[in-house]
Amino acid sequence: MELQLILLFMILGAVIAVEIEDLLSSVIAVGAVGLGLSLAFLILKAPDLAITQLVVEILCLIILIRATIKKDLPLVKDGRWLFNTLSTLLFIAFFLIFAYFALRELPRFGYPLMRVAKGYISSGPEKTGAANIVAAIILDFRAYDTLGEATVLFTAVMGVLAVMRKIGRIKDEK
Template sequence: MLELYLFLIFMLVAGIIATEIKDLLAAVISLGAVGFSVAIIFILVQAPDLAIVQIVVEVLTIVIFVAVILRTTHIDETIKEKISGIQVLAVVLYGAFAVLFFIAMVRTLNNLPPFGHPIMKVANQYISLGLPRTGGANLVADVILDFRALDTLGEATVLFTSVIGVVALMRKIGRRQK
């Protein structure tokens, strides 16, 4: 399990770089590093379905980010400016919230089953009944397309809405002429 911790630490370092670096292109590349290390962690915790989806989605995310940045600007001008009072207030409030949130989450996660020993109450039903009921060998596909297919229908609706939103935001018709 050592490699799992190595990739988690790498992910955290890349995340800090992505938020703090001045060049936006470098920040997007660091975001890609976070995403690919998440994909490798998915492989290590025996989730190959998630790893495939994460890798290809990560590639498309970076392509879209880079396309947007190349059309605008790639320097973050806000970093070198003087820090205003309200920004200091935001950082202080964030720090207080972060400490409280961390303590609350640690206490919550202590009540979860320990890592590596999940409660398999519902999952055992799906595992033992998956092949006889649906005939599919990939249990994840059985869950998303047979047992919980309505959930997938809702997800398809969300994706459809986001595509409509992007196309409607970016179209030329209806803009004011100069």
């Protein structure tokens, strides 16, 4: 029941974030959605995820506020309102048809299959010595995933530095 309430709160925040005109308010609303997601992870018995989501959400908010603050934001007017809305709704309906078939195949909520995780849970403490099974998975059983994650993070930092750098652009701007 608490989970549904949190999810409704997130949906409300998302609708506000999408529909409000002011960009800074929109960013704050999406921050509320992210913090609600952190609470939802806590209810779903995933404390590691709740902590990570909290930290990442705050960093994300700082980055997004940096992008929106102190800009005179011209109001974006939508042209061809009917055509755009209709094509968007058509696409979403197309997506929902596939989602219907996928939802029928899912296991019931609260009864996971856990075909792979059974081995991790039974042999995790002996093989890795970690009390936290999630840490055992990301750092031991699937350590290559974490290596790839570090690579992606490094690439993203390089990309941000390359895009934001000012040196060498001065000649072009003049």
